[in-house]
Amino acid sequence: MVQHIYQLVRKEVQLEWRQKTALGTIFIYVLGTTFLVYLIFQGNITIPTWIALFWIIALFTTVNAASKSFIKDANEQFYYLRSMASPVEIILSKIIYNALLITVLALVIYGVMVLFFNENIADKKLFLLTIVLGSIGFSNLFTLLSAITARTQNFALLAILGFPIILPLLLLIVKMSGLSDFAIQEKDIYLHLGAIALLDVITLLLAVVLFPFIWQD
Amino acid sequence: MNMKKHWWKLLSILLLLYTLVMGFLGPIPGLNILEQSIRNLYFHVPMWFSMMFLMLMSMIYSIRYLHRQKVEDDVKAHSYAIVGFVFGLLGIITGSIWARVTWGAWWVFQEVKLNGAAAALLVYAAYFILRGSFEDEEKRARYGAVYSIFAFVMYMVLINVIPRITNSSLHPGNGGNPGFNSYDLDSDLRMVFYPAVIGWVLLSVWMTTLLVRIKQVFRKKHQLDLE
Numbered sequence: 001m002v003q004h005i006y007q008l009v010r011k012e013v014q015l016e017w018r019q020k021t022a023l024g025t026i027f028i029y030v031l032g033t034t035f036l037v038y039l040i041f042q043g044n045i046t047i048p049t050w051i052a053l054f055w056i057i058a059l060f061t062t063v064n065a066a067s068k069s070f071i072k073d074a075n076e077q078f079y080y081l082r083s084m085a086s087p088v089e090i091i092l093s094k095i096i097y098n099a100l101l102i103t104v105l106a107l108v109i110y111g112v113m114v115l116f117f118n119e120n121i122a123d124k125k126l127f128l129l130t131i132v133l134g135s136i137g138f139s140n141l142f143t144l145l146s147a148i149t150a151r152t153q154n155f156a157l158l159a160i161l162g163f164p165i166i167l168p169l170l171l172l173i174v175k176m177s178g179l180s181d182f183a184i185q186e187k188d189i190y191l192h193l194g195a196i197a198l199l200d201v202i203t204l205l206l207a208v209v210l211f212p213f214i215w216q217d
Numbered sequence: 218m219n220m221k222k223h224w225w226k227l228l229s230i231l232l233l234l235y236t237l238v239m240g241f242l243g244p245i246p247g248l249n250i251l252e253q254s255i256r257n258l259y260f261h262v263p264m265w266f267s268m269m270f271l272m273l274m275s276m277i278y279s280i281r282y283l284h285r286q287k288v289e290d291d292v293k294a295h296s297y298a299i300v301g302f303v304f305g306l307l308g309i310i311t312g313s314i315w316a317r318v319t320w321g322a323w324w325v326f327q328e329v330k331l332n333g334a335a336a337a338l339l340v341y342a343a344y345f346i347l348r349g350s351f352e353d354e355e356k357r358a359r360y361g362a363v364y365s366i367f368a369f370v371m372y373m374v375l376i377n378v379i380p381r382i383t384n385s386s387l388h389p390g391n392g393g394n395p396g397f398n399s400y401d402l403d404s405d406l407r408m409v410f411y412p413a414v415i416g417w418v419l420l421s422v423w424m425t426t427l428l429v430r431i432k433q434v435f436r437k438k439h440q441l442d443l444e
Contacts (some may be wrong), residue, residue: 144367148360152350160346161364164339168374172382195382199374206370210363213283 004085007089008093012122016101026065030108033057038116049123050119051177060104060136065101066142067158069094070150082215091211095204099139106131125178126189133196134173140203141166147214169203172196222328226423239409246405254318259409261315263417264308266272267333269376270418271301271425272341277360291358292436294365295348296428302341304421309334332376340368 007055037053045053073081073090087125110131114120121127142162149157176192183189218227220227248395263442278294283440312331347364351357 071356084272145364148347148364149350152347153357154346155346157350164336164343165368165371167333167336168379170372171379191382195378200376202370206367210366213359213363216359 001089004089006095009087009097012097017147022067026061027104027108029064030061030105031112033048034109034112034116037104045119047119047181048178050113050117051174052073054109054113057109059170060107060144061105062102062138063162065105066098073213076141085217086210089206090215091207095139095207098143099136101150102135102138103132106135115202119191121181121182123180127177130173130176130180133200137169137196137200137203140200140207143209144211147211169196169199172199222302225419229416229423230421232412233420234408235415236413240413243409243419244405252314254315256317257311258406261308262309263309264304266366266414267421268301268304269420271297271304271411271421272369275301281398282358282362288358291362292432293363293429296425296432298341298344298365300421300425300428302338305334307337309338336375337372340372344368360371427439
């Protein structure tokens with residue numbers, strides 16, 4: 001099973017690398033959005049605004065990146081993939097790949113934001129940990145939802161389905177980001193990190209349990 | 218009428234009549250700020266209990282649908298979500314009026330429960346849109362069921378877990394506000410509050426069973442038309 005998942009993730013990476021336009025699109029999207037925000041805010045913002053903008057850009061980028069993750073597989077390659085791997089292997093490989101992609105994109109956004117705004121979080125290690133945990137949660141949720149929306153023609157559907165559902169996680173992440181800049185009590189940090197990790201586990205379990213019902217004709 | 222089967226509907230009517238009479242005329246603790254508005258307790262809070270109960274039923278029928286693939290389960294899951302959504306709207310409206318009277322604004326940002334409730338309504342609105350996006354009945358039911366299960370779990374996290382962690386609620390019993398339990402005249406309130414909750418929940422289930430029957434009649438008619 002681990003071998004299968006590894007192969008599937010490799011397949012995703014190779015396919016993505018081969019179509020450099022798709023990868024380029026998402027990176028330019030990140031750069032363009034951040035630059036736009038920089039110009040709109042005229043270059044100076046406070047840390048809370050910085051954090052809010054960071055996660056808004058990250059969220060929209062995630063929706064964009066995740067929306068195409070099942071388009072091909074659910075339509076053209078559906079029967080082939082179904083005969084090759086079990087649904088659990090497929091969803092896990094997709095989640096791992098998307099989590100990697102979202103983490104990289106979030107790091108790019110982080111770099112660009114620091115470059116433009118000259119503002120930075122006090123505790124960078126803690127913020128990076130928040131980015132990684134947040135990206136995993138984003139990936140769990142939006143991978144499953146993109147599987148649901150892949151067979152509809154409604155392209156706004158992923159955002160409609162995802163935004164209210166991501167809210168618990170997003171609220172915790174934003175709070176956690178604030179704490180990584182300025183925390184009064186260490187207890188708060190562990191509480192929030194624990195809650196985010198727990199949500200990651202819950203969403204992962206739900207995705208793995210529910211995906212086999214979507215991965216049918 | 219078969220009383221063995223329908224006694225709970227009668228009970229619902231009696232409890233709600235009691236709630237209306239005692240709710241508006243019964244004794245209340247004369248509290249600062251809350252004053253007479255505390256009577257809204259019998260109407261606002263049961264809306265959320267009803268919504269939570271109906272959404273729970275909707276999730277249970279969704280799981281049952283995925284398990285047995287019977288259309289009736291999907292009709293029930295959908296109907297419970299619709300009536301639950303209506304009760305959620307009523308909860309928001311009654312809450313907003315209450316907030317205007319006691320907190321001074323229709324909508325208060327610091328109130329995580331309020332924002333959570335609004336998000337919950339968005340989640341279920343998205344559920345209806347999702348169902349509308351599928352032409353095929355079987356697919357609509359299956360994908361809707363998957364989303365509904367996911368939605369309910371996140372809704373529970375949003376309503377019950379997040380407010381406790383972020384700890385910034387203006388509701389009684391949160392963030393240093395005294396809960397209703399600490400009011401010494403609470404027995405008067407409870408005498409009406411508990412019957413009110415049961416009455417409203419029963420009424421909401423009754424409404425759902427009616428909706429299910431209407432839907433089933435339409436399905437049957439549709440099938441006869443096809444033949």
